[in-house]
Amino acid sequence: MNWVEPGLYHYLVIAALLFCLGLLAVLSRRNGIAVLMGIELILNAANINFVAFSYYVTHELGGHVFVVFVILLAAIEAAVALAIVFAIYRHFHSVEVPNVNVMKG
Amino acid sequence: MTPEIIHQIKISIPYFVPELMLSATFILVLIGEVLTKRSTYTGFGIITAGGLIATLFLSVQMYKLPETSIFFRMMVVDQFAIFFKIIFAISAVLIVLFSMGSRELRKYSAGEYYCLLLAVVLGMNLLASSTNLLMIWLALELVSIPSYLLSGFLKDDKLSVEASLKFVIYGSVSTAIMLFGLSYLYGMTGAYEINDLRAAISTTHMNSVVLLMTVSLILVGVGYKIAAVPFHFWLPDVFQGSPTAITAFFSYGPKAAGFAFLIRFFYGVFAQGGPDYHVVGTFHWPTLMAMIAAITMTVGNVVAIWQTSMKRMLAYSSIAHVGYMMMGFVLLQQQGIQAILFYLMVYMVMNLGAFLVVIALSSHMDSDNLSQYRGLGSRSPFAAAILAMFMLSLTGIPPFAGFIGKFYLFAAAIHAKFYWLVIVAVLNSVVSFVYYGGVVRRMYLEEGSREAIPVPVLSRALMIVLAVAVLVMGLYWSPFADYSQRSAGILFENISLAFR
Numbered sequence: 001m002n003w004v005e006p007g008l009y010h011y012l013v014i015a016a017l018l019f020c021l022g023l024l025a026v027l028s029r030r031n032g033i034a035v036l037m038g039i040e041l042i043l044n045a046a047n048i049n050f051v052a053f054s055y056y057v058t059h060e061l062g063g064h065v066f067v068v069f070v071i072l073l074a075a076i077e078a079a080v081a082l083a084i085v086f087a088i089y090r091h092f093h094s095v096e097v098p099n100v101n102v103m104k105g
Numbered sequence: 106m107t108p109e110i111i112h113q114i115k116i117s118i119p120y121f122v123p124e125l126m127l128s129a130t131f132i133l134v135l136i137g138e139v140l141t142k143r144s145t146y147t148g149f150g151i152i153t154a155g156g157l158i159a160t161l162f163l164s165v166q167m168y169k170l171p172e173t174s175i176f177f178r179m180m181v182v183d184q185f186a187i188f189f190k191i192i193f194a195i196s197a198v199l200i201v202l203f204s205m206g207s208r209e210l211r212k213y214s215a216g217e218y219y220c221l222l223l224a225v226v227l228g229m230n231l232l233a234s235s236t237n238l239l240m241i242w243l244a245l246e247l248v249s250i251p252s253y254l255l256s257g258f259l260k261d262d263k264l265s266v267e268a269s270l271k272f273v274i275y276g277s278v279s280t281a282i283m284l285f286g287l288s289y290l291y292g293m294t295g296a297y298e299i300n301d302l303r304a305a306i307s308t309t310h311m312n313s314v315v316l317l318m319t320v321s322l323i324l325v326g327v328g329y330k331i332a333a334v335p336f337h338f339w340l341p342d343v344f345q346g347s348p349t350a351i352t353a354f355f356s357y358g359p360k361a362a363g364f365a366f367l368i369r370f371f372y373g374v375f376a377q378g379g380p381d382y383h384v385v386g387t388f389h390w391p392t393l394m395a396m397i398a399a400i401t402m403t404v405g406n407v408v409a410i411w412q413t414s415m416k417r418m419l420a421y422s423s424i425a426h427v428g429y430m431m432m433g434f435v436l437l438q439q440q441g442i443q444a445i446l447f448y449l450m451v452y453m454v455m456n457l458g459a460f461l462v463v464i465a466l467s468s469h470m471d472s473d474n475l476s477q478y479r480g481l482g483s484r485s486p487f488a489a490a491i492l493a494m495f496m497l498s499l500t501g502i503p504p505f506a507g508f509i510g511k512f513y514l515f516a517a518a519i520h521a522k523f524y525w526l527v528i529v530a531v532l533n534s535v536v537s538f539v540y541y542g543g544v545v546r547r548m549y550l551e552e553g554s555r556e557a558i559p560v561p562v563l564s565r566a567l568m569i570v571l572a573v574a575v576l577v578m579g580l581y582w583s584p585f586a587d588y589s590q591r592s593a594g595i596l597f598e599n600i601s602l603a604f605r
Contacts, residue, residue: 088267
């Protein structure tokens, strides 16, 4: 395999790394905003996969179209999630996820 | 636009009328919200319920039509999808009627509330009929995103806001993980459409480890939507914090949509004409499904015993019922799918019925603690009798509908030769009587406050309707069973045609 020319495998490895980093951020970060950033990383890992597969494997535009929708939905999700984080800040005076724990059991 | 696209849209629109009706109602309520100064839950509720009933009628009319793929095979309109559209519309009408009298919601804007509710119902409708990966994911997000907002609708209530934070984090992580799985599925098959995916998986040789990983990633998204163990952690907190009417909605609507997606996707992609999953050579998929079912029902039932909050108890009970329904899915057989569909009808009536009583009583109780139900038998004999009936039905005691529903599911598991799963499920039903029976015991055998609780007329009428439905489905179930059989049958006909 030619390791210098960028090819499908490079993109897949980057996407997989990005996915792992995103998952790590979601699982380890205490700050609510950082958790949301982790979610964005996971979504973008999927985006890279879609574009790479679409360019190298299927040679059509379907994957690109998928990515446009994903970006749109990521923005919507971020808007909703940030609104909820604001509401959390009003009640708990903190955006640290472990502090938001009135309900247990 | 090319003439071809215009033609495709022209022939697709008549099959899309239920969704168009929902969208029209959504816009009407939104405009109403902007134009009126003080919005009332009754006024907007009547408009929303009207729109949903119209959707219901349009869906029922489409049940007879032959199966059709619409919008360039983005969606399919078949009896399976219509079955779900009908139960979604019925459950949503019930939720709208529950919300009208709700006291906790009154402070907040009614128009926004019903708009979000309609958006979720639209998403559920789309999810039930999507056959394209992109459409499936969009529909899943359309169900999820308004749900986050609905769970945090009581902006001044700490619990509600906490519920929505937990919901948004769990929900978006799971859907993002699922999207990553979908990207691999797309890369391996080069297809989006469910039938193309099945064809690609059955013809080309694939790396079984990657395929197993892909399916597991997708299962995370599905598991979150139906709240199967180990993806159930969000559910108890979200159920406890959300407004009670919304809790009732979450306990049924989005879960049923998740089952529609689970069945259509897994059946559509991995069925190869026989009852087995065609996923990975040596990996025994039915055993995994059976284990998920067994663990889900056990966790739900055992943890429910220790709950002190009514809403939390019903949350764990809904996890347990998802476990029961998963029993129908261990093998891709018609008996199983049919049993799931039948149980979805039964569960709608008895579960929403139990929530209806809780909502009707909540305005006269200090909290949703179970101790508040002490002596309810003398405080409000009517509501107590109805609640006892729903509790017994949820346990699965004849002559109520829950018994017949469970009977079909157990029969499906026996048919699939998963005898240990049936034993686990029977033991679970016995365990579930501890907490369902506990509510009945508190109502009739324990002493509480003596102050009588009046039940509003609308709630009273709805209680009677749902109680009659539970009895009818328990005593004369064959029309409902036939209906679920017809609706499940369409999937199997298509697959067997494809492999003839």
